[in-house]
Amino acid sequence: MEKPLDKLFDKFLQGQAIFRQRNTLRPTYVPEDLPYRDEQMGRIGSILGPALRGAPPSNILCYGKTGTGKTVVAKYVLKLLVSKAEQSGITPPLATFVNCRIVGTNYRVLKRLCDQIGATMPDGSEVPFTGLPTDEIRSILKKKLDAEPNILVVVLDEVDSLVKRDVNQGNDILYSLTRMNSELENSRISIIGISNDLKFKEVLDPRVLSTLGEEEVIFPPYNAVELKGILQQRVKIAFNEGAISDEGVINLVGALAAQEHGDARRALDLLRTAGELAERRGDEQVSQEHVREAQKVIERDTITETVKTLPLQSKAVLFAVYALASEGKRDIFTGECYNVYTEIAKILSIDTLTQRRISDLISELDMLGLINTTVISKGRYGRTKKIRLAIGKRQIGTILDEDVRLSKISKELLA
DNA sequence: CCTCCACCGGAACGTGAGGAGT
DNA sequence: ACTCCTCACGTTCCGGTGGAGG
Incomplete structure (x- = not known):
């Protein structure tokens, strides 16, 4: 030991540690230079460029799968833009950054924007987390912005999650942001939307899309x-x-x-x-x-993370599969699985769902990659799903055991 | 070739929680 | 405080089906 x-x-002690700067490997780190994204940087740069002359840039939508550099490119270009403006003695554009997956509601997005550009309540205190009508926080932001000529660049990271959570609300936020431009006298807002989902455009309100999607930048995946x-x-x-x-x-x-x-x-x-x-x-x-x-x-x-965060009913189903697999069965059929599930539900004293529902839960577990299923026909003996655990029994066992409710019955059931 | 099992999976509906509007 | 919506989660009902066995 x-x-x-x-x-x-x-x-x-000897300074022989492996890392020099571990943080440079984290997703939040913005490196000095970004290889293979010249084209995208060029596009975004040329769209944002007019901001240096005080002209409002067009809105941009960036598309691409996770880990294709969308966020980092946006941050990088903005950083450069701001520092360039500072060097040349121009008022730099206000660059703000909101991750919509974390900041999920209309109000909170506005609150984030207020905080980042230093907009405050009339008495100078910070905008409260909650309690204000959305309209009011909106006008606070507007007032602050319009106090002097500004160009506000808003990066909305993972905008698709905004719309995915609530189509109407998501559209509302975007619409109200894009529309704010016509209400401002001295200032302009331009939006950079970042989306992982390529189909995001389809669910967007056409009015929003026409202004938000003025320019589009695609981020292809990196090759090896x-x-x-x-x-x-x-x-x-x-x-x-x-x-x-x-x-x-x-x-x-x-x-x-x-x-x-x-x-x-x-x-x-x-x-x-x-x-x-x-x-x-x-x-x-x-x-x-x-x-x-x-x-x-x-x-x-x-x-481990996906199993842990599973709802109890799904866990019970997974447990049923696990229990059957532990008995040495390789292939499990829906019927058997349902029977065992019923037992488990009884012991846990939770509602026993119908087979139809369990069938859906099984499909969900399949989607999550925890089990594999195939629909097969056993001829005379019907048509069903063949279920197999997609991961080691050992691992599933230990994770499920961590759930107090399940660990109790694991002994009971296996006895 | 037909039958018929044991389930699949679509559709419509019910319910309760949570938000927005008024 | 109240109604109205929307959603997630479930249920009920049911037509559909690949292939072993007759």
């Missing part, structure tokens, strides 16, 4: 070569020299992430986890072995 720890601390380039760049700043054992490590990370539809965030996450793993073990270098291990860790973590 003492020895490896001793060794580990020694490493830190590009991912490798990005990794190489980050490795230089994130890790100490020689901390990566060989070229193969980066290639492997790149290849694994490329399989995940070119998600750079995943790639960097994988690299960081691999580094942390190596560090924790007191190894001097990150090897391919660490990367593979890290892949497993990440996978396991996401599975």
Whole structure:
């Protein structure tokens, strides 16, 4: 126990730790330069450029899957724009950033904007979290903006989640923001919407779309070569020299992430986890072995997370599958699963749902990748779904056991 | 070739919680 | 305080179906 720890601390003392700047591998980090996104940066830059001359830029919609650099490019260009304006002695545009997945409502979006541009209540205090009519906070924002000529650039990250949560409300927010322009005398607002969902446009109100979607910028996924380039760049700043054992490590990370539809965030996450793993073990270098291990860790973590956050009914269904699998059954049919589920529900004293509903829950578990199902016909003996656990029994068992309600019955049932 | 099992999965409807408007 | 909507979650009802066995 003492020895490896001793060794580990020694490493830190000698400054031989693996990381130089771990934070540069986190998704929030904006690097000095962004490879392979010249085209997108160019587009956004040329659209925002007029802001330097005091002219309002068009609104922009950015599309692309997760980890394709949308957010980071937006941040990067804005940062540059602001600093350029400052250098030239021009009032810089007000750059604000709102993540719509976290800040989910009309009011809170406005509140965030007020905070970021320093709009306050008439008495100078901060805008309250709640309690004001939405109209009022809107006019506070307007007043502050119009006090002097400003250009406000609003980045709405993950706008699609806004509309997904509530189509009407989402459209309302966007509509009220775009419309605010015509109510302002001195200032202008321009919006950069960022969306993961390519179909996002379809559910958008046409009035909103016509103003919001003036310009569109597409972010394609990175391919394996590009991912490798990005990794190489980050490795230089994130890790100490020689901390990566060989070229193969980066290639492997790149290849694994490329399989995940070119998600750079995943790639960097994988690299960081691999580094942390190596560090924790007191190894001097990150090897391919660490990367593979890290892949497993990440996978396991996401599975654990999805199972944990499952509603109790779904857990009960999963438990039923697990119980049957533990009895050595490889293939489980809906009927059997339902019977066991009924037992479990009884013991848990929760409502016993109908088979129809359970059938849907089973499909959901399939979508989440926790089980695999195929519809098969057993001829004379009917048509049903063949269910299999998609993950290790051991892992499912331990996670389900963490739920107090289920851990009680696991003994009862297996007895 | 037909039958008929045991479920699939679509559709319409019921219910209660939570928000927005008034 | 009140009504009106919308949603998520469930239920009921039911037509549909691949293929083993007659």
